[in-house]
Amino acid sequence: MRPTVTVNCAMTADGKIAGRSRRQLRISSPEDLARVKELRAASGAILVGVGTVIADDPHLTVKDLPPERNPLRVVLDPRGRTPDGARVLDGRARTLIVTSEDCERNWEGAETLRAGKGRIDLELMLSRLHERGVRDLMVEGGGETIFSFFESGLVDRYMVFVGSMIVGGRGSPTPADGDGLPEDRPVRLRLAGCRRLGDGVLLTYEVGHGAP
Ligand SMILES: NC(=O)c1ccc[n+]([C@@H]2O[C@H](COP(=O)([O-])OP(=O)(O)OC[C@H]3O[C@@H](n4cnc5c(N)ncnc54)[C@H](OP(=O)(O)O)[C@@H]3O)[C@@H](O)[C@H]2O)c1
Numbered sequence: 001m002r003p004t005v006t007v008n009c010a011m012t013a014d015g016k017i018a019g020r021s022r023r024q025l026r027i028s029s030p031e032d033l034a035r036v037k038e039l040r041a042a043s044g045a046i047l048v049g050v051g052t053v054i055a056d057d058p059h060l061t062v063k064d065l066p067p068e069r070n071p072l073r074v075v076l077d078p079r080g081r082t083p084d085g086a087r088v089l090d091g092r093a094r095t096l097i098v099t100s101e102d103c104e105r106n107w108e109g110a111e112t113l114r115a116g117k118g119r120i121d122l123e124l125m126l127s128r129l130h131e132r133g134v135r136d137l138m139v140e141g142g143g144e145t146i147f148s149f150f151e152s153g154l155v156d157r158y159m160v161f162v163g164s165m166i167v168g169g170r171g172s173p174t175p176a177d178g179d180g181l182p183e184d185r186p187v188r189l190r191l192a193g194c195r196r197l198g199d200g201v202l203l204t205y206e207v208g209h210g211a212p
Pocket of ligand 1: 008009010011016017018019021022023024025027048049050051052053055056076077078079080081118119120121122140141142143144145146148149173177
């Protein structure tokens with residue numbers, strides 16, 4: 001058993017989730033930020049890759065909620081690169097850092113789960129989250145992490161806000177980076193919703209599992 005997985009991110013109108021410096025870029029409209037806050041509050045856990053922790057140093061919390069009611073923060077960090085002073089360790093919510101079995105590091109302010117050798121075994125991690133009572137997982141980024149969930153066939157819903165800006169950059173991250181999928185086997189989506197949110201558009205897709 002595993003939680004339902006929703007990928008949620010914001011990209012520019014030219015398909016980038018950050019600019020060439022990879023520092024955080026404010027793409028969401030105020031209306032989209034309000035939606036993301038609600039989605040976070042309704043999720044059992046919020047997950048990012050360690051690249052996002054290093055680049056953006058996000059809190060990953062819902063302001064106004066006490067620590068015990070905030071969703072669990074989950075960081076995919078196979079080699080233990082989360083810096084000691086990272087905001088995800090600030091005690092404003094519980095935090096789980098998922099490493100590979102070869103990593104021996106522990107952090108003050110976080111629990112550690114070791115899942116898989118070398119790479120992280122995403123299915124094992126999801127079943128551990130389910131055992132802890134997490135029924136809805138929100139994956140917020142970045143591009144490597146989102147790609148690995150798509151590649152593993154573990155995404156149920158994909159929500160992407162398209163902000164009205166162009167940032168360019170051949171090396172700028174996109175919603176799904178990684179090594180790419182075989183071109184004859186893309187992940188097929190079904191457009192389930194399209195909504196204007198301020199000066200941007202929210203696209204909601206359901207992900208078809210099985211043969212395209
Ligand atoms: N616009 C948005 O909505 C949004 C949201 C979040 C982030 N971002 C942007 O995204 C960028 C960061 O993205 P990123 O792709 O560089 O980093 P990332 O996806 O946050 O983190 C990537 C790292 O996480 C680990 N990882 C991810 N999936 C894994 C798996 N299945 N198994 C094992 N390890 C895994 C690996 O760590 P190791 O390298 O240590 O192996 C990998 O290099 C930043 O520019 C940030 O601003 C944008």
